Amino acid sequence: MARPSQYPLELRRRAVRMVAEVRPEYDTEWAAMKxxxxxxxxxxTETLxxxxxxxxxxxxxxxxxxxxESAExxxxxxxxAELKRANEILRAAASFFASSSTGHTRARSLHRRAPGPLRRCRADLPRADRARLQDRPLHLLRPPQTPEGAVGQVRAGRRAEGADQRGLRGELPCLRGAEDLA
Structure with a gap:
């Protein structure tokens, strides 16, 4: 922040007017200012x-x-600068509340996608083969419930009920949304 001027505005205006008035009396403008x-x-003299x-x-x-223009x-x-500070505060608050929105820190890493290409209808958990059973959510431990007659139709001479819970291609069923969790 610049310090306030020790010369009042009226003194500045008067000095500038006086330089313009006495300029013809001196050889150079610098001599008149001095x-x-x-x-x-x-x-x-540089100030003037x-x-x-x-x-x-x-x-x-x-x-x-x-x-x-300089004042503008x-x-x-x-x-x-004020808007940048406000945006920084809002960004920090948004990341803080977004990170704690689930409330479970361990479950967040469990449900993250595994690196690599997305495989269709496969379990997508990182290192799912090494995860302990007590760390997994219950809906992954239970076999999926199918409504009567939906997938339970005869396929290639075998019935897909009870013992065979696989889809039409022999893959594990995928979770599609909130309705599959119930």
Whole structure:
């Protein structure tokens, strides 16, 4: 944050007007600025030169960023910084609440997809062959329940009830959604 100026705005305007008025009396513009700075008690001539240049830019006599444009840029940068901070806070809160939405940390890693290509209608659990039975959810330990007559029709001379719980291609049944969990 910039420190406030030790010179009031009225003193600046007066100094710039005086430089414009006394300029014809001196050989160079710098000499006129030096004389005005000494009369008004301004610390350095360079300070007065910056005020004169900014006044010329504001008047349109010199190219550059006007005072109004620089104030608008400053305001927009401040607003941008505030919005970035708010987005960062919201992102952190969203990730915090998303990670604790299930409430079970061990079950989250169990239900994650295994790396590699997706196999159709196969168990998709990482290292399912090594997982302990007590770590698995109950719906994976129970054989799937089929309604009467849905899959239980005669297939290739064998009945698919009771002993044979496999699908039409001999694969394990897949869980499709919430309705399969019941």
């Amino acid at each position: 004389a005005v700075a000494q009369k008004l008690g301004i610390g350095t 030169r910056k005020w004169v240049r900014q006044d010329q830019i504001d008047a349109g006599a010199r190219p550059g960023t006007t005072t109004e 840029l400053k305001r927009l940068k401040k607003e941008n």
